Amino acid sequence: MNLLLGHAEDPCCAGVFARLEARGRPVRIVAAPLAPPAKLTWRLDAAGLASSLHPDAPDTAITGVLVRDTGWLEPDGWDAADHAYMQAELRAVILAWLAGLACPVINRPDAALWYRPGAPLLAWRGLLLRSGLPLPEVVVTSDPAEARAFRRRLAADGVPGAVYTPLAEAAGYLLADDEAWERLATLQVRAPVCLTEPHGAATLACIVGNAVIWDRALPPEAVALEPALSRFAAAAHLAFVEIALAPVRRGLAVVLVDPLPRLEHFALPARDRIIDALVALLSPERAVTPAALGVLS
Structure with a gap:
C-alpha cells in the first residue's frame, strides 16, 4: 500500500493517487497522519530502527510514502505559544515514524x-556550489560601504x-533607486543584509529520482547542468x-530551490512526466490486486 501524506486538493497528490489507482495499486491519501486511531510505536535496538503509526496499516504493508504535508493542529482553543510547541511536537512524531520506515x-x-520551510537560497548555497551548480553573486554584509561597492559592480555591468x-x-525586494539604498x-546599522544580483526570466526543472524534467525546451547550457542538478x-x-534557473551576468544560475514542488508551476506535459516518475519511485511496475483505496482524514 502507498501512502500520500497530503490533501486530495493538491494536484500532486491527486495526480499520483489517480495514476496508482488506475494501475490497480493500493493507495491512500492521509490528510491527518496523527488522527485517531494513530499511535506511534518506535523502537531502536541492535537490529536497527522500526516504527509503527496506524493500527489498520502496519508498516510492513506500506510499500511507499510521498510526503506532501505533515498535517496541521487547529489553533482554536490554544494559547499561541502552546500551539507552536504542540505543532512542533506533532511534527517530531511524524519525523520519527518516517525515519523508521x-x-x-x-x-x-x-x-x-x-522545521524551516521556505528556506532562502542562501541556506542551500554551500550544497549547490559543491554540486557544481552556478549561482548569482551574493554579498552578506552589515557595512554600507561594501553594499555600495556591490551596487557599483552591478552598475558597471x-x-x-x-x-x-x-x-x-x-x-526578495528590488533596490532600484537611491532612496531604497539609503x-x-x-537597516544595516542593526543587522547584516543579503544582497543578490537580479536575474532574468526563470526556467523550471523538477528532479524526481534520477530524472531531470524540464518545463519547456531549453538552451544547451541548461541541459549541460543536468548531472549537477542530480548530484545536488x-x-x-x-x-x-x-x-529554478535564470540568466544572470555570467550566464545561467540557480535562483530557487523548493523541496515541495508544485505541479501547477509546470505545463501539462511536464506534469504528466513528473507524476509518472513519482509513481515509478513509489510502486515499480507489477500487477497487484486492488485493496484499501480512499482518503484518510
Missing part, C-alpha cells in the same frame, strides 16, 4: 527542512539595482525537488 519515502525530511533578501526568508544602510538532489536527500 524501510520502504521508499519521498521526501523523507530531515529536521532542518521539517549594466545592472541598475540589486535584490535584498532577509536572511530568514525567501522573498533605507538599506539604515542526491546530496540533499531529496528525491523530489523543484529548481
